[in-house]
């Protein structure tokens with residue numbers, strides 16, 4: 001019996017498993033596919049995802065495997081993200097298949113068991129655990145765990161078996177995608193406004209398969225059933241209708257379809273069953289958000305579920321996973337709906353794009369949209385004190401008793417950290433009951449103001465309590481000007497996030 005079973009070894013399931021293992025949780029991944037199939041939907045990682053990997057000390061692997069691009073985009077209107085206050089002010093072009101390989105490698109290093117060819121087909125829960133029925137080449141089998149997390153993609157079996165609704169907005173378009181050979185390809189890539197035509201839009205760029213190109217077509221106001229098979233002929237027909245040629249398309253390696261349906265699980269948790277990644281939300285892949293959202297889900301849920309499984313925090317802590325991630329993702333879904341609306345091929349939308357293009361030239365607008373597109377702007381509702389509360393901690397250069405470090409290096413073990421810059425009295429005493437769970441680090445930082453994405457400079461607090469996901473759970477003010485700089489507020493935050501004090 002495992003503490004936690006994860007259904008699905010996509011980016012979300014693999015990342016979550018690694019997070020749980022770091023906290024000593026006994027985890028098992030069940031994956032329907034027999035092998036990595038090299039199918040690559042997502043083509044990139046945004047800044048916050050690279051930061052998440054950096055927080056665990058594994059960013060270099062992804063940076064080495066990808067290519068830096070200086071621009072983000074909003075509905076293909078370029079955004080300058082180069083001046084965002086992060087060490088990674090770029091979009092990292094890296095195929096999803098490569099991300100999965102690297103995460104699987106990391107999972108192996110952490111001794112995460114991964115069973116391939118094992119499909120979750122039944123789920124039953126009671127007060128003491130979850131029974132998971134699997135179908136594999138060896139036949140039917142039943143496994144038990146304390147918790148089950150469905151990371152099994154947009155058509156999640158776990159979500160359906162748990163009876164969790166998936167409300168949202170329905171599809172208004174049909175998009176086809178294929179990795180194919182082109183005998184007569186266009187020069188370079190086709191992307192952005194040049195790909196908008198009277199009958200829809202099309203894009204062509206490199207596939208992750210050598211010698212192949214990725215072709216995507218979008219036909220608006222045409223909704224096909226999502227189970228309609230995609231063939232080379234249907235892709236060719238759509239491309240000829242939109243672009244006037246099929247560019248000599250042949251030899252497909254992978255064909256699929258998607259739409260702009262945007263839905264979210266009505267609850268990310270039902271008792272001992274949780275959902276993360278595409279199982280919890282689907283949307284059009286505008287500006288490449290999906291894989292990044294799943295990674296953020298995994299890093300938000302991992303330490304919470306570990307604290308509950310390890311008996312350090314009450315089960316109610318898991319409610320904050322739904323509250324935080326559902327709200328953050330709802331914003332992203334609305335942002336994506338707006339991008340899709342701006343992509344329609346008609347004269348009114350052309351005019352709207354012109355206006356929007358001019359607005360994006362305004363620095364504040366560019367910064368606002370850049371913060372959203374990179375997911376650096378996420379703020380969880382953790383109170384009204386210091387402006388940094390609930391936001392991700394910036395990766396500052398600091399001096400510590402162990403030498404000069406970056407803040408993210410302190411998060412490698414996925415443990416909470418109380419970072420004391422001096423100036424708040426009684427911190428050590430307040431922390432006494434949590435010293436087994438929270439690392440105290442005394443540090444000096446030269447910056448008396450910190451640059452945060454979107455909101456700009458804020459006065460540096462005198463201490464911060466960092467959750468393992470890198471979000472600030474408490475901040476003591478430098479000047480005592482009315483923010484939560486008292487130890488009572490710190491103790492409340494410690495209790496809320498990391499359970500009761502040992503001495504209470």
Ligand SMILES: Cc1cc2nc3c(=O)[nH]c(=O)nc-3n(C[C@H](O)[C@H](O)[C@H](O)COP(=O)(O)OP(=O)(O)OC[C@H]3O[C@@H](n4cnc5c(N)ncnc54)[C@H](O)[C@@H]3O)c2cc1C
Pocket residue numbers: 007008009010011012013030031032033041042043044045096118119120121151152153154156157158177258276277278279285287288289290291292293294
């Ligand atoms: C054309 C396209 C382009 C995209 N581009 C981007 C992009 O640039 N950036 C971005 O961030 N996102 C992008 N996305 C979205 C991205 O691909 C998804 O958001 C991402 O794959 C979600 O990861 P996941 O791990 O949650 O789910 P998945 O990747 O779907 O993984 C789910 C896993 O669960 C397994 N599984 C399913 N059912 C079961 C079961 N019953 N039992 C056991 N295992 C099961 C599946 O085999 C699969 O391995 C794009 C999507 C498309 C369609």
